């Protein structure tokens with residue numbers, strides 16, 4: 482049996498059941514019954530509203546419970562979460578629980594795992610928090626527009642023994658495209674965004690506000706949970722002489738390490754948990770700068786040293802998080818699947834250039850499991866799809882965003898290890914996300930990765946080859962797509978079937 486539907490027996494539930502037995506009550510011995518697990522109940526109401534992003538002024542947006550981000554959902558590992566969604570939007574929606582390993586029917590993908598929630602309708606999501614970590618939620622219906630208008634929120638699953646820090650802080654990074662009058666630009670899904678790097682906005686927020694300063698105290702240790710909720714913007718954060726230590730990626734613990742070149746990189750949908758020791762001098766302001774786009778560096782926020790120092794030196798408390806119960810892929814026994822991404826502006830050029838390095842081979846459209854054939858990089862089928870508005874292809878196929886009858890591109894044998902060897906044959910970055918599983922990133926351009934990090938979203942640079950590995954232990958049809966939401970709109974998604 483799959484362990485996904487079964488909630489762990491928490492200490493609280495255990496005590497409750499022992500107490501009940503002691504009292505002589507007839508308690509059915511069903512430790513997996515939702516009635517005996519600690520359940521957190523949450524209500525989410527997506528609706529149009531107004532938001533104060535910048536002072537002064539308000540912006541019409543779409544909000545969960547009147548705010549963007551929506552409420553921070555927090556629960557303990559092993560607890561069960563039940564979320565009642567009342568759709569007060571004027572259109573269909575769903576809620577996807579990004580990065581959580583949950584039963585397929587709770588995954589929130591319209592037409593694939595559920596009927597979309599109609600205007601005025603209700604849907605109840607219910608699942609167990611198997612993994613501790615930093616996750617988030619957002620609609621999976623017309624994602625580019627619904628997320629771009631403000632529908633997203635953080636979901637934090639706490640470790641049974643929280644890591645020792647002075648403060649646990651979430652920064653949900655948002656990126657808005659506002660007009661001169663401060664309204665959300667209505668140009669969702671325009672051709673230019675789809676074919677280039679997506680809807681990169683002009684107003685970056687932390688927790689729904691354009692930030693000025695973030696007050697810190699000298700000597701303080703902060704666990705900073707960064708979540709990139711932007712449609713398309715990639716961040717590369719420089720913490721101004723502070724030395725952040727990465728302790729988790731996409732919610733999953735990693736060997737604590739300093740980020741490469743000191744820069745914390747987050748593609749859309751990605752999360753990074755940092756330990757940040759406030760080693761600056763009392764009274765200073767230190768600018769956190771985003772350096773991802775060359776020539777477009779900007780100050781995200783100032784760390785404002787305020788108040789009395791907490792301590793003189795950084796504490797030497799432990800940094801490592803306990804591992805989550807992830808099945809370890811067996812690389813020897815793994816099946817190997819090739820996935821090639823193509824399309825986008827200048828896509829033909831890059832695919833051809835990479836075709837050379839790949840020995841003149843390109844992917845045959847729709848070839849299951851990545852069969853190779855000698856052909857031109859752009860096939861007649863791809864041409865036809867492009868003429869009908871598709872911009873991006875996975876193994877030569879562009880998906881139709883409505884998601885109606887998507888056929889599985891790969892069938893992955895259940896409980897077996899699989900390697901997905903991905904080639905980014907495009908001129909653009911793509912954060913590639915797999916639903917229902919976390920995977921190890923095992924190599925980049927043929928080089929083994931240093932930390933073999935677990936992720937649910939991996940950022941591929943232009944022309945990069947990345948291998949991931951995982952045990953396909955969660956049955957169902959799962960989305961595999963680019964999290965630049967305009968690339969997803971432009972066809973960059975597929976379904977992996979685990980059976």
Ligand code: C2O
Nearest residue numbers: 577579750914960
């Ligand atoms: Cu956060 Cu399919 O997405």
Ligand code: CU
Nearest residue numbers: 911963965968
């Ligand atoms: Cu993409």
